Amino acid sequence: MIKLYHVELSGNSYKVRLMLSLLGIKHEQVLVDLRGGEHKSPQFLKLNPFGQIPVLVDGDVVVRDSHAILVYLARRYGDEDWLPTEAQSMSKVMGWLFTAANEIRQGPEFARRYHLFQIPLDVQLATQRAYAILKILDEHLTGRQWLELNRPTVADVACFPYIALAPDGKVSLDAYPNIIAWIKQIKQLPGYVGMPGL
Ligand SMILES: N[C@@H](CCC(=O)N[C@@H](CS)C(=O)NCC(=O)O)C(=O)O
Known part of the structure; x- marks a missing residue:
């Protein structure tokens, strides 16, 4: 197993x-x-x-x-559903995995690390980076239900946790209605499970 x-x-x-x-x-x-x-x-x-x-x-x-x-x-x-292999679709979805590993990690993930686990780091920089990626994400989600391909993919799964957990790092989602709607959508997926803080 x-x-x-x-x-x-x-x-x-x-x-x-x-x-x-x-x-x-x-x-x-x-x-x-x-x-x-x-x-x-x-x-x-x-x-x-x-x-x-x-x-x-x-x-x-x-x-x-x-x-x-x-x-x-x-x-x-997952067949082709969650990560298709057609060149353009795959690159669009993979782009968000790298955003999760870079901008989201250095923003909301690090702000949460500081506030929840008292790990020393530059929290001002992390908070600034968090709001920068939230703005980009909220604009990207204008008129979209999902990050790419009009359906849930690994892009959504990779970005969702630390965006939805942003308030743990004292980063407010209040000014980002498209992100709030996207979080709601993900929580309604069949098979969705949560974690503490969500
Ligand atoms: N790039 C890795 C990062 C994993 C990571 O940062 N894990 C943390 C917990 S969330 C960890 O193991 N920290 C202990 C350490 O780095 O010593 C991934 O996406 O899995």
């Missing part, structure tokens, strides 16, 4: 739990003790030399990084 190494409050882990649930994939969840440093143990580093969660193990296949795991699950179990 598929195994997911994760942490409850990690938005990156949640991206994967959400995808597994949307695809209806049975799996086993293994909690990793980050406070106890389990993710830096020799045993865990064999799974992921980066010493980070989430990690997915599917038989002989080990995948690290939430976005790589979304790609794996979508292509292995």
